[in-house]
Amino acid sequence: MANKYQLETIPVWDGIKSQSECFICDLMQQAEKDSLEFFLGSSVMNPETRVRVNATGFCPEHTAKLVESGHPNSMAVMWETHLERTRDELQKVFKDLENGKNLKKTVANLDEVLGQREKGCLICQRMRDRLDRYCFTIPYIWGQDPEFRKAFSESKGFCLHHMTHILRMSLDALDAKQQKLFSQAMADLQQRRLDLNAKDLVYMIEHYKSENRDKPWNGCEDAQIRAVYREIGKGRCIR
Numbered sequence: 537m538a539n540k541y542q543l544e545t546i547p548v549w550d551g552i553k554s555q556s557e558c559f560i561c562d563l564m565q566q567a568e569k570d571s572l573e574f575f576l577g578s579s580v581m582n583p584e585t586r587v588r589v590n591a592t593g594f595c596p597e598h599t600a601k602l603v604e605s606g607h608p609n610s611m612a613v614m615w616e617t618h619l620e621r622t623r624d625e626l627q628k629v630f631k632d633l634e635n636g637k638n639l640k641k642t643v644a645n646l647d648e649v650l651g652q653r654e655k656g657c658l659i660c661q662r663m664r665d666r667l668d669r670y671c672f673t674i675p676y677i678w679g680q681d682p683e684f685r686k687a688f689s690e691s692k693g694f695c696l697h698h699m700t701h702i703l704r705m706s707l708d709a710l711d712a713k714q715q716k717l718f719s720q721a722m723a724d725l726q727q728r729r730l731d732l733n734a735k736d737l738v739y740m741i742e743h744y745k746s747e748n749r750d751k752p753w754n755g756c757e758d759a760q761i762r763a764v765y766r767e768i769g770k771g772r773c774i775r
């Protein structure tokens with residue numbers, strides 16, 4: 537049976553051995569960086585990319601990251617045509633505003649135009665494609681390779697959002713019997729990691745009490761950061 541997704545064996549093996557709190561978060565932050573560079577690089581002059589940028593555009597979060605990333609020239613070129621299309625789409629709304637009739641409907645139309653303009657995101661799309669491949673590869677190799685199963689259970693696990701996506705992908709990557717074993721291995725790993733997050737938070741709170749100030753940190757200096765990102769994840773694609 538042909539795989540539904542291209543395997544990403546090397547980044548997944550490197551990630552599982554990296555002892556990161558969620559290596560999928562790391563890979564997604566890299567995917568976001570690569571995508572920002574792609575759209576601000578030479579692709580800006582490519583007519584096909586321009587058409588896609590004008591039609592689909594970017595979500596507000598990624599538009600902000602694009603404009604803040606220090607490529608004013610590329611951004612100006614890209615945004616000139618984007619703005620032109622936005623202005624075209626607002627022509628009717630402005631006419632209705634000038635007429636001042638049925639303002640409730642006009643405001644709703646304005647909302648609708650802006651909502652459509654911000655709905656798609658080429659960067660989120662590219663990130664999502666990579667995410668699918670990474671999250672498919674994890675259960676796939678897990679099903680094939682005992683070495684990987686060991687590395688998986690010795691890893692620091694995943695944020696809850698990426699855990700969800702990996703489990704979703706395991707339904708495509710594994711047969712029914714292995715799906716069950718994989719879900720058990722995931723539950724074991726993740727519950728151990730969440731227990732540790734909880735314990736580290738308690739230790740941190742105790743450590744901030746004046747009587748404990750001189751005690752060692754025991755690696756809990758960043759317990760609140762690890763606990764927060766365990767829940768919300770970093771580098772998520774929004775759309």
Ligand SMILES: [Zn+2]
Pocket residue numbers: 558559560561562694695696697698769770
């Ligand atoms: Zn994550």
Ligand SMILES: [Zn+2]
Pocket residue numbers: 594595597598657658659660661774775
């Ligand atoms: Zn986006």
